[in-house]
Structures are given as C-alpha cells and as structure tokens.
Amino acid sequence: MTRVALALLAGALFGSGLAYSGLAxxxxxxxxxxxxxxxxxxxxxxxxxxxxxxxxxxxxxxxxGKPWLDERxxxxxxxxxxxxxxxxxILFGAGWGIGxxxxxxxxxxxxxxxxxxxxxVSSMLVGMLLHRAVSD
Amino acid sequence: MDAFANAxxxxxxxxxxxxxxxxxxxxxxxxxxxxxxxxxxxxxxxASSGPPRAIALAxxxxxxxxxxxxxxxxxxxxxxxxxxxxxxxVGGLLVGFGSRLGSGCTxxxxxxxxxxxxxxxxxxxxxxxxxxxxTVGLLRTGGYL
Numbered sequence: 001m002t003r004v005a006l007a008l009l010a011g012a013l014f015g016s017g018l019a020y021s022g023l024a025x026x027x028x029x030x031x032x033x034x035x036x037x038x039x040x041x042x043x044x045x046x047x048x049x050x051x052x053x054x055x056x057x058x059x060x061x062x063x064x065g066k067p068w069l070d071e072r073x074x075x076x077x078x079x080x081x082x083x084x085x086x087x088x089x090i091l092f093g094a095g096w097g098i099g100x101x102x103x104x105x106x107x108x109x110x111x112x113x114x115x116x117x118x119x120x121v122s123s124m125l126v127g128m129l130l131h132r133a134v135s136d
Numbered sequence: 137m138d139a140f141a142n143a144x145x146x147x148x149x150x151x152x153x154x155x156x157x158x159x160x161x162x163x164x165x166x167x168x169x170x171x172x173x174x175x176x177x178x179x180x181x182x183a184s185s186g187p188p189r190a191i192a193l194a195x196x197x198x199x200x201x202x203x204x205x206x207x208x209x210x211x212x213x214x215x216x217x218x219x220x221x222x223x224x225x226v227g228g229l230l231v232g233f234g235s236r237l238g239s240g241c242t243x244x245x246x247x248x249x250x251x252x253x254x255x256x257x258x259x260x261x262x263x264x265x266x267x268x269x270x271t272v273g274l275l276r277t278g279g280y281l
Contacts, residue, residue: 011198021151049152057160067167088238093267099227111200127232
C-alpha cells in the first residue's frame, strides 16, 4: 500500500513537471523539433533539468543495497544494441513529431485537454497491442 | 530580437527538475525505471513483466492528477492541440508501437537511461530525436505545419 501511494505521488510529481515545463504542450514539442521553422529551445532546458536529479539518483543507487520500499532493484541489464531498438526509436520519434506527444504528456493531457488526449492515448494503446500481437 | 520568442527556459528547467525528481523517487523508492511506456503497458495489462499492476496504474493515474493541480496553481499552463485528430491517431499508433519495440520512450531512455549513460538509451535518444527532427522537417516542407 505504501508503494502504491509512493507511485501515485511520483506520478503526480512527474505530471506536474510535464505540465509546468511545457513538455505537455504538443505545439511546444513540435516547435522544438521544427528546426526549419521558428525553433523553440525550451525542451533542451526541460531535459537538462530532468537529468540533474537522476544523475545524483544513479550515484545514490550504486551505493544503496536495496530500494526504500522493496527488496531489490529491478533494472534493465540489456546492453547489446540491436535493430529493434533503432527501428522502434525511429517509429517512436516519427509519432512524437506527428502528434507532438510522447506517453507521459499523453496521459497528463487527459486532465488538460481530455478529448484529444483520449484520442491519442487510445491510439497509443492500440499501437502497443499491435506490437504485442506481432511479437508473440 | 524575436528569436526564440516563445521559449521559457527557466520554467522548462524547473519543470524538468520535477520530472527528474519524480524519476529519482521511482528509482530509489521502488527500485524501478520511471519509463511511462513500460509502466502504462503494464498498467493496462499489455506487458506481462514489470512492477505489480497496482504500482504501475498508480503512477499512470498520478500523471493527469499532477497536471491538473499544476494548472490550478499556476498561470500559463497551456496546451495547444491540432484541429484535426488525424495526426493524434497516426502519432499515437507510432508512439505506442515504436516505444514497445524500442523498449522505451522519452522518460525511460531519454531521462533515466541517458543519466545512467546506458549505451542503448544513448542510441535510442539520438535516434528518436533525429527521427522527430526529420519528421517535423518533412511536415514543414510539405506545408502541413
């Protein structure tokens, strides 16, 4: 129960950062990706801000035996670079550019612009299901 | 000077700190990567691996709650969507499929993986950024923006 509460708190903090930073605004995302147009550098500052606490967190994690509320760290250990990683990123980046949203902002927007966000989220979940269907 | 007229560097940086802090809480408190594509796939029963579903679902539900509170507390939290739903549908499909195939998105690879200096996340982030630049460049060139 404590873990669920912490997850809810972390999600809310994450959503708050998305809304405040401008990353939840599809037009701002497209403005950042629009090198040929009126380029908006805001997202570089968002990324810079997000990397600071996480860089510190990884150092703390290296010395911690286990997380605060669980028995062990469950972290990805895969290191090899493969075509799936690259093709997935190409498709993801294209969708990010076309819709102006990635998964976090899509869910955050359910509160800010419910109908268009619901359209994107539904479509995104269908895309995830399609991937599961072809990868099984 | 009207270059970067719409930029909001300080607000972006502060919001970014919140995103990073939330990711740090997930890492140090729950022992997991705060990757929204993976957590949402888990929350909706699409992924069979990952944290317990209640934890994934709580994080995903928190996202709109935090955004809502932030818009009530601060001025200038605005979002602008395209008039047509077509780009949302096409974009959503590609984001959903691509993030699962590529094992992550902006949060898991871009924030958590980059700060860990994971080679896979560095390659992923460079690739999806380039893909985004090229896609929007093509949309701009084709007169769709």
